[in-house]
Amino acid sequence: MTAPTHPRTSDELIRAEEPVLAHNYHPLPVVVARAEGAWVEDVEGRRYLDMLAGYSALNFGHRHPALVEAAHRQLDRLTLTSRAFHNDRLAGFAERLAALTGQDMVLPMNTGAEAVESGIKLARKWAYDVKGVPADRATIVVAADNFHGRTTTIVSFSTDETARSGFGPFTPGFRIVPYNDLAALEAAVDETTAAVLIEPIQGEAGVLIPDDGYLAGVREVTRRAGCLFVADEIQSGLGRTGRTLAVEHEGVVPDVVLLGKALGGGIVPVSAVVGRREVLGVLHPGEHGSTFGGNPLAAAVGTAVVELLETGAFQRRAAELGEVLRDGLAALVGRGVVGFRSRGLWAGVDVDPALGTGRAVSERLMREGILAKDTHGSTIRLAPPLTITADELTSALASLEKVLVSGA
Incomplete structure (x- = not known):
């Protein structure tokens, strides 16, 4: 042609x-x-x-001029090494992102869906290694009308038939409860529960905001049950709601926070799993990875994004x-x-x-x-x-x- x-x-x-x-x-x-x-x-x-x-x-x-400048500056130096080698931008990015979110460690990825998939793997690994859940029996509690991405694992716990129809068989291990219903959530949690994974505000569902006290209640339920609270802040985080993270409106600190979208400043795909050291510390070399995750260009732009947010x-x-x-x-x-x-x-x-x-x-x-x-x-x-x-x-x-x- x-x-x-x-x-x-x-x-x-x-x-x-x-x-x-x-x-x-x-x-x-x-x-x-x-x-x-x-x-x-x-x-x-x-x-x-x-x-x-x-x-x-x-x-x-x-x-945004600060983000474009950071990208141009890095393009002239180094764009990719893969994680086979270290690069000079990644440590600073991880340090500042962890500090911004009040967490200890960072797992850098690329897209929001990758962050969610990584969060799921991380929660399961933690459940087996730390909580002592028997092999292959870990469950994750999620909310109806959620939107966490469109991979086959993620659509396995979607309630949107357009996203699901024609893509089975689906991944087991998820329990779906109504959003904003603490009683239903608590009833779904048991000794096999690795994590509760929710959006602090459900974006795709129509910007659904839970009742005051819901997020604090989720935090308390997970604490009592000895499972993780994983907050998907990919849409709600990084300034959108008037706070760095939407969970801050209730003073809640999850065990794991999933970030994406704005973390790349609209320039490159950047996502991350941030969380407590005892959770992210369960990963060992060879168990999870990404060729582009944490690349120097992404780290440079991500650092510039964090700098914009650090001022408040x-x-x-x-x-x-x-x-x-x-x-x-x-x-x-x-x-x-x-x-x-x-x-x-x-x-x-x-x-x-x-x-x-x-x-x-x-x-x-x-x-x-x-x-x-x-x-x-x-x-x-x-x-x-x-x-x-x-x-x-x-x-x-x-x-x-x-x-x-x-x-x-």
Whole structure:
């Protein structure tokens, strides 16, 4: 096939994807070519305010100068050694990330799903080596409506049939309980339980925020049962909710925290398992690994991300602008919005089904220059970069009002 000799339009590029890309996504019909801060631009030069931020992967906006500089600087020196050798960036990254999260040790990986898979392996190994669970009998308690990734092991404990159907046989060893139900969780825990694995806020389910005291209750249940509390903070962590980690809203310290998305600054995939020394210390050479995990480029960018968070400025900004977001959505309840949940700069917005699906509302917002994305049914999620201004956020809310009230 001869390559086109002229720049292709958005429509042409979308059509060109159809025969050559697997159809595992259904993107909004916008083709982004450039971006900076909270704004993106398509191939025709139309500008859009990004209210999704790569599902929190772009917490610091597109092409944050400190992160781009860190990447450029490292690109000129060293990008990959594999873990067959040491590199000069990894120790500093691990030290600062452990300190930021209040943990002892770091297991560097690449994607969020890899962090979850690593957390599962780690919990099982700890259960056999430390807790004394008989071989191959370890169980992990998880919550219904979870989203932890899409590997075969992870979809084994999903309750989303779209994610599961056609991908069996499934991995055993998981017990699913309702989210935000401490009694059900406690009843599912027994002597075989290696860990309770939950999202402090369920993102894909519609930004579901548990009752006050739930996370503290999970911590107490796991402590009494002698099992691990593993918190998946891949979407909720690193400033999104107004704290470094969402569990901090209840003063909870899990045994293991899973991180990803924003840890790579929207530049490279970076994820990590951080936790107590007596948990991560069960791993020995050859038992787990990743060629790219902890590579120098990832470590350089990840360190720059940690530096941004160490000041607390982004956490404070998310908390302050979160009030603007919450107040703006509250004003729309009864005017196209039937309910919402928000914490920091993260919200799940339930639109009146009579006005259309979440997909239809997202498409109408796109035509107004706002990029958002649906979750399920008539729910959309809003998760703008933490660099967004109050004026930009207010403008996005005005566009949402226009779409809902006037049906634009």
